[in-house]
Amino acid sequence: MWLGMFSIGFGIFSIMFTIVFIMIIVSFVVMIIKSVGTWNKNNHSPQIDVSAEVVSKRINVARHNHVNAGDVTGGHGYHTTSNTLYYVTFEFASGDRMEFHVNGTEYGLLKEGDIGNLCFQGTRYLSFERNK
16 A cells, blocks of 8 residues: 555655656746847847946845855854856936946946946947046
8 A cells, every 4th residue: 555655655756756747847947048039139229339337236145055065064054156247327418328237347447427428239338438
């Protein structure tokens, strides 16, 4: 009797495991297709130079705890990593705004209220040259 129940339980687990595995693979494939689509769209977009003002800046910090494999010290078996993303919002003379992901150096050089020439291609930030 136990063997029959084990067989049924294992069969259900196997089906659920397969479904979850397929869902994860499909999610990765969709994410890759969307990323390649955005990259391709940006590459085929015209490069635009326009007067703009830096109206806001923000940072998104993601922290991750990772378990150290094989650590048996009891409570100290992990390490933390973080990933920081930098964003700047520009406003055009028309009142329209666009937010761009920028690198840390660019983020540090820009301040709210800066006015200058923004260069971008699709959703890709290229440069900002402040007016003197």
